[in-house]
Amino acid sequence: MKNYSIKKKILLATIISIFISTSAVGALILKSYNDEASTYSREQITISRKNFEHLVSSDVSMMSATMNALMDNPQIAQIFIQRDRDMLYKTISPLFNQLKERYRITHWYFHNAEPDKTAFLRVHQPDNFGDVINRVTYRKAIEQQGFSSGLELGKTAFALRVVAPYRYQGQLIGYMELGEEVDHFLGILKNQTGYDYGMIIKKEYLDEKEWAKNRKNHGLDNNWNNSSSSVLVDKTRDSEDIFAYAEAIDNLPDDGLVLDQISREGSVFAKAIFPIFDAGNQKVGGVVVLRDITSAYQAMQKKLALQITIVLLINIAVTLVLTRLTYQPIVRLSRLAKEIAAGNLDVLQNETQNKDDEIGDLQSAINTNINDIKAIIRQIRKQSDDVVIISQHLAKAFTEISDASEEVSHSIQELADGASKQAQDVFEARNLASEMIEISQVVDSERERLVNIVRETSSLTDNGNILIQNAVNRMNQIAETNQHNVEQIKALENSSREISTIVDMITTIAGQTNMLALNAAIEAARAGEMGRGFGVVASEVSKLADESNQAAQQIADRIKTVQSAVKHIANNINEGTRQIVDGVEIANAAGNGYTKISQSITAFLGEIGKLNASTEKLIVKAQSVMQVIDQVASVTEESSQVVLNISASTEEQAATMHDISSTSQRMAQLSTDLTDIIKKFTI
Secondary structure (H helix, E strand, O other), X not given: OOOOOHHHHHHHHHHHHHHHHHHHHHHHHHHHHHHHHHHHHHHHHHHHHHHHHHHHHHHHHHHHHHHHHHHOOHHHHHHXXXXXXXXXXXXXXXXXXXXXXXXXXXXXXXXXXXXXXXXXXXXXXXOOOOOEOOOHHHHHHHHXXXXXXXXXXXXXXXXXXXXXXXXXXXXXEEEEEEEEEOOOHHHXXXXXXXXXXXXXXXXXXXXXXXXXXXXXXXXXXXXXXXXXXXXXXXXXXXXXXXXXXXXXXXXXXXXXXXXXXXXXXXXXXXXXXEEEEOOOOOEEEEEEEEEEOHHHHHHHHHHHHHXXXXXXXXXXXXXXXXXXXXXXXXXXHHHHHHHHHOOOHHHHHHOOOOOOOHHHHHHHHHHHHHHHHHHHHHHHHHHHHHHHHHHHHHHHHHHHHHHHHHHHHHHHHHHHHHHHHHHHXXXXXXXXXXXXXXXXXXXXXXXXXXHHHHHHHHHHHHHHHHHHHHHHHHHHHHHHHHHHHHHOHHHHHHHHHHHHHHHHHHHHHHHHHHHHHHHHHHHHHHHHHXXXXXXXXXXXXHHHHHHHHHHHHHHHHHHHOOOOOHHHHHHHHHHHHHHHHHHHHHHHHHHHHHHHHHHXXXXXHHHHHXXXXXXXXXXXXXXXXXXXXXXXXXXXXXXXXXXXXHHHHHHHHHHHHHHHHHHHHHHHHHHHHHHHHHOOOOO
């Protein structure tokens, strides 16, 4: 570069500065954006995986509670013990439809006990039975002799299953299994987080022909060949290729993986995936998570363009200023020096002093020296000595200024470090506030679900109370009829027909009461500790229904022999009347229990209302904190940028002071040399 002109050197330095500064700014912005995107993607994996696991755990608890209630029903157990498949299906088919509609339970199995290990009845497929069951959940239930649950694949879809030993009066009579398909999980996850989800499964766990048939039945294209090792089974977004994952599921980390960002239809998405484990803890698939980051990506692009534009403008402005303040005066001085070297001292008449910086001082010194050179040559020795002394003082002063500038620069650097730490603290506070809002929203969602369950329980309680009151009224009528039969024993044949009709009514009511008690037991099991008393009441109602049914059967049998045992009939009628009175007392006690349960539910709904108000206030306050934190973050970022600019200016000033000090020292040396040279002149 020694052969380049000053102008070319300034332009080259400016171009290099522009390239380095714009590249550095762009790299910093891209790194900040990528780091932030990676952090949020990792958070979306964590949130989505926890919500998925919570859905599995919640539904397992629901099916376990439901199964407990079903296995406590003596009627179902007795029919299963008799191995009467048709009667069992006829009895529980209406109940299965209720479970399917209310709780999404799509599978209900009765399995034979070991060593048989075959399916006795599929309530959802009554014609398919007798096959050997080899599922992991079933094997674990046999090994542990307790509840076993987990996700397991069928031929075309996932199902969440719960299996447990089925015991009656302490004896193992088989195994019961409940299951549900998990196709609703992704929709629930999207409602909770706002993200889109896609579920992929390894092909080795699916049947290709069954898959193609199932897709065709649902009016969907066969996507089996879209990927080599896995297939997309469910999604919350119409586009399918956006959820593609070409890598092997087995290589997927247990805590998930952040994937590259993708663009579709003008939108940008952060993409991540976490694995799905079946009941045998094998990776059988994964859930792809998509978060729309279009706004953040566009903001990054705008910020990048703005920062680059600002850097370019600053560099251009610096170039123009340097050219005007440095290059042009140097050109004028160069021209002046050439004229003086040629012996043209008259050129000074057109030069004017118009600068207050070093170049201006130099120009002024040259003008003064040239104008007075003939008059002051005899005084140069004295002036040179004075210049040496002044230069020494000047160098000392500039050294002190340079030291002070270094101290200022050090202080500003500490201030910049403090601003950076403050910005980091503000960012962490913002993350904490964001997590508090998400937790509050989850609590609010769970509260709404709990309120719905409690309201359904309250409705069932009211209906149960009404049915019990109806049963009491019916039993009172039966008691009056029996008393009339005793008084009208001579007309026993006609009365026996009326009693037969009444017995049919009792049987119907007992069956309805038994079904109601079963539903109430299920609701009590789902309610947990709060529904324990409710479950006891339901059990007593069930026993009452069974006793009523047995009494009705006894009456029907005795009617057949009424002509030959009139006296025995009268005694049996009296005994039936006493049993009915006892049944009325039990039913009244059950009604009182229902009333207390209803009152407890009303109080519980009141407390839930208070919780709702508190949760809403918490969300509002957390959002206010988020706004304040965003404002503080903005101010902190601006302050940090200003401190950095000041630090850079201070460092430049210190460098300039150091150069000036060196120049002063050099000037003192030159003055000494000049004195020696002047000694050679003879004036």
